[in-house]
Amino acid sequence: MTRLSTRMRGKLGDRLLHAYTWLIIAWLSSPIAVMILFGFNDKKSKSNTRWQGFTLRWYQELFGISDLTTALLNSIYIAVASTVVTVVIGTMLGLALGRHRFKGRGVTNFLVFAAISTPELVMGASLLSLFVSANLPRDAATITIAHVLFSLSFVTVTVRARVVTLDPSLEEAARDLGATPWGTFRQVTLPAIMPGVAAGAMLAFALSIDDYVVTSFVNGSTITFPLWIIGSVKTGIPPQVNVMGTLIFGIGVLIAIANAVAARRRA
Amino acid sequence: MKRLTPYLLALPGWMWLAIFLVVPMAAMASVSLQTGNAIDGFAMTFSVSNYTDALSRYSTQLVRSLAYGGAATLAMLLIGYPVAYWIAFKGGHRKSMYLFLLLLPFFVSFVLRTISWGFLLADDGILFGTLKGWGLLPADFHVLATAFAVIAGLTYNWLPFMILPIYVALERVDPRVVEAAQDLYASRTAAFRRVVLPLSLPGVFAGVLMTFVPATADPVNAQVLGGTSNTMIGNIIQTTYLTNLQYPTASALSFTLMAVLLVGIFVYARVLGTENVLEAAAR
Numbered sequence: 137m138t139r140l141s142t143r144m145r146g147k148l149g150d151r152l153l154h155a156y157t158w159l160i161i162a163w164l165s166s167p168i169a170v171m172i173l174f175g176f177n178d179k180k181s182k183s184n185t186r187w188q189g190f191t192l193r194w195y196q197e198l199f200g201i202s203d204l205t206t207a208l209l210n211s212i213y214i215a216v217a218s219t220v221v222t223v224v225i226g227t228m229l230g231l232a233l234g235r236h237r238f239k240g241r242g243v244t245n246f247l248v249f250a251a252i253s254t255p256e257l258v259m260g261a262s263l264l265s266l267f268v269s270a271n272l273p274r275d276a277a278t279i280t281i282a283h284v285l286f287s288l289s290f291v292t293v294t295v296r297a298r299v300v301t302l303d304p305s306l307e308e309a310a311r312d313l314g315a316t317p318w319g320t321f322r323q324v325t326l327p328a329i330m331p332g333v334a335a336g337a338m339l340a341f342a343l344s345i346d347d348y349v350v351t352s353f354v355n356g357s358t359i360t361f362p363l364w365i366i367g368s369v370k371t372g373i374p375p376q377v378n379v380m381g382t383l384i385f386g387i388g389v390l391i392a393i394a395n396a397v398a399a400r401r402r403a
Numbered sequence: 404m405k406r407l408t409p410y411l412l413a414l415p416g417w418m419w420l421a422i423f424l425v426v427p428m429a430a431m432a433s434v435s436l437q438t439g440n441a442i443d444g445f446a447m448t449f450s451v452s453n454y455t456d457a458l459s460r461y462s463t464q465l466v467r468s469l470a471y472g473g474a475a476t477l478a479m480l481l482i483g484y485p486v487a488y489w490i491a492f493k494g495g496h497r498k499s500m501y502l503f504l505l506l507l508p509f510f511v512s513f514v515l516r517t518i519s520w521g522f523l524l525a526d527d528g529i530l531f532g533t534l535k536g537w538g539l540l541p542a543d544f545h546v547l548a549t550a551f552a553v554i555a556g557l558t559y560n561w562l563p564f565m566i567l568p569i570y571v572a573l574e575r576v577d578p579r580v581v582e583a584a585q586d587l588y589a590s591r592t593a594a595f596r597r598v599v600l601p602l603s604l605p606g607v608f609a610g611v612l613m614t615f616v617p618a619t620a621d622p623v624n625a626q627v628l629g630g631t632s633n634t635m636i637g638n639i640i641q642t643t644y645l646t647n648l649q650y651p652t653a654s655a656l657s658f659t660l661m662a663v664l665l666v667g668i669f670v671y672a673r674v675l676g677t678e679n680v681l682e683a684a685a686r
Contacts, residue, residue: 146591153489160486161504164562167519168511170529174522185525186532229416236409244413247420253612254424255620255664257637261644261657262427268650269430285423288416348514348623349637353644362514369627373518381515388510392503 168385175378183372194375201376207364208380214276214360215344218283222340226288227333230295231325235304251289259286260353267354274356282354283344290343291336298332331399338391345384435654445651453655461639461656465663468636471550472619475557479565479614480607482558487566487606488599491573502570505563513560517627520559524552524628548630556624561617565610572606573599608675616664636660 174184178191199205232238233245251259263282267274306328310320326333348362355363365377435453439445458465490501508516523530526545534540546552576599584594622637629635636656643653 149591150489150493153485154493157486157489157501160482160562161501161507164505164508164559167516167523167559168508170522171511171515171519185522185528187529225415225419228412232409232412232416236412238409238413240413240417241409244417244420247417247424251420251424253616255616255661257620257622257640258657258661259424259427261640261653262431263423264644265431265434265650265654266423266427269434281423284419288419292416342509346512346514349621352641362512365512365514365518366623366626369518377515381511384512385510389507392510396499396503 171378172382172385175375175382177375179375184375184378194379198376198379201374203359204361204364204374204376204380207359208361210276210358211345211361214279214283215341218280218287218344219337219340221280222284222287222291223333223337225284226291226336226340227295227329229288230292230332230336231299231329233292234296234299235302248289248292251285252293256286256347256349260350263350264353274354274358276358278354278356279351279358279360282350283340283347286347286350287340287343290339291333294336294339295329295332298329302328338395342388431654431657434650435658437651439651441648441650450651453651454659457652457655458659461636464634464636464639465659467633468619468660469663469667471554471557471625471633471635472615472621474554475561475618476565476611476615478554478558479562480611483562483565483610484569484603484607487569487573487603491570491576492578498574502567505566509563514623514627517556517560517623520556521547521552521628524555547628548632550629550633552628553624553633553635556628557618557621560621560624561614564613568609568613569603569606572603572609576602604675608672611671612668616668619664620660 173187175194176190176192177184177187178189178193179186180188229244229248233241233248260282263278263285264274266272267278272278302325307320307324310324311317315323346362347360348366351360351363352366359367361380365373368374368377433447434445436447436449436451437445438448438450438453486505490498494501511519522528524546525531526547527535531540531544531546535542535544546555580602581594581598584598585591589597619635620637622635622641625633625635625638640653640656640660643649643656647653
């Protein structure tokens with residue numbers, strides 16, 4: 137076999153792999169396309185699996201199911217609350233782990249890793265065991281506690297990654313020029329780690345608004361958006377759910393693209 | 404003051420992890436050894452029977468979960484590796500676009516994504532309904548409520564988590580190393596097998612860990628896609644806790660699941676070699 141024919145075979149292989157990659161992308165995206173499409177389905181029967189014509193009705197009646205609207209609002213409130221708490225304590229933890237050597241650093245690192253690798257199911261079950269043992273009623277507060285727990289490690293890790301790339305001489309310079317510790321943090325450290333903090337915040341928000349498994353253990357009678365959807369699988373998912381999913385998808389993609397464009401401008 | 408700074412910074416996060424991760428595990432261990440019921444309350448009796456009962460009653464579902472999780476992980480590895488390979492070596496300046504497209508599904512809620520996947524597989528849905536209408540499929544053909552639907556759902560949901568770490572490992576492979584192998588008269592296959600594949604193993608290891616554990620413990624895919632005959636251990640733990648309120652049995656089951664997964668990871672790490680594990684953990 138000559139070198140040339142090997143190269144031609146290589147070219148063909150690359151083309152096949154290229155097509156295959158697009159095939160996989162299409163497969164991964166197809167349920168999203170279905171979700172968006174069936175938000176426009178003019179369905180007459182109870183189930184929403186067969187295409188019956190185009191309508192914008194479900195967009196007009198988006199908030200027509202009050203339980204669903206409440207569930208979506210609960211999800212948004214909980215996501216905002218847990219993101220705020222997670223970003224504050226996760227950034228502090230990330231700073232401590234990335235910048236300082238201290239006693240117990242190894243144990244803390246292990247706990248951060250353990251929180252990421254515990255299966256959601258076990259996390260939810262153990263939290264419920266605690267709340268039951270402590271006779272604590274389950275509501276939006278316990279959901280928020282749980283969401284902070286599983287988001288915390290992700291924020292900590294993203295902030296820590298940013299902190300270790302930070303040049304300590306910048307902070308020293310600020311102090312030498314007479315800045316207070318708080319002033320140094322606010323005007324030097326925080327702006328420098330901000331991209332990490334922002335990425336962590338977005339991740340925490342996305343994890344919270346999306347969570348079903350952990351929430352299902354600690355929700356009590358509070359219903360969130362994913363819980364409501366699972367609860368209505370048997371009776372049929374109303375098209376409003378598709379519309380809400382489509383809007384969340386659109387907003388998320390827009391934010392991600394804006395973020396990427398901004399990052400490219402900065403570079 | 405300065406020496407206290409790291410402790411003050413770490414304190415809130417540390418407390419959160421201690422109170423809501425470590426203490427609950429201890430609470431679950433304690434509940435798993437108690438007996439009683441939801442109405443009269445539970446009392447500590449150190450009864451190991453919760454474990455033996457749970458195992459004898461639900462071993463089918465436990466084994467099924469491991470089998471489905473394992474099958475899905477294997478499918479993800481076989482489907483995902485070529486994608487990661489192509490993007491890492493041939494993606495050029497469009498690498499980040501391909502990665503973004505692969506991550507697109509994550510902008511849709513996990514539950515909704517699984518349901519939409521079920522939509523596609525529905526007996527009279529747009530895919531099979533149309534094919535049946537054309538007479539290309541028998542009228543009683545169905546995929547939903549089979550093991551295949553659940554494994555395909557698990558594969559669908561976690562595939563990007565397999566592709567990304569493999570991509571990261573392959574992206575670090577210097578193309579000149581592969582060229583050098585080919586210059587030394589290694590065939591394309593040999594260069595891949597002897598050079599690229601070993602260098603990508605830490606990524607494969609990380610990918611398998613990131614997918615096998617959540618896929619095995621997942622209750623959603625079995626519930627949405629599996630019908631009644633494909634119940635996994637996640638569903639059992641959920642109903643035992645939330646519907647039947649048998650906290651001791653459920654706790655024992657959760658612990659058993661975690662123990663099985665930990666042993667699995669340990670055996671897997673030993674088979675693949677400790678060096679790879681340390682390397683993967685270092686990333």
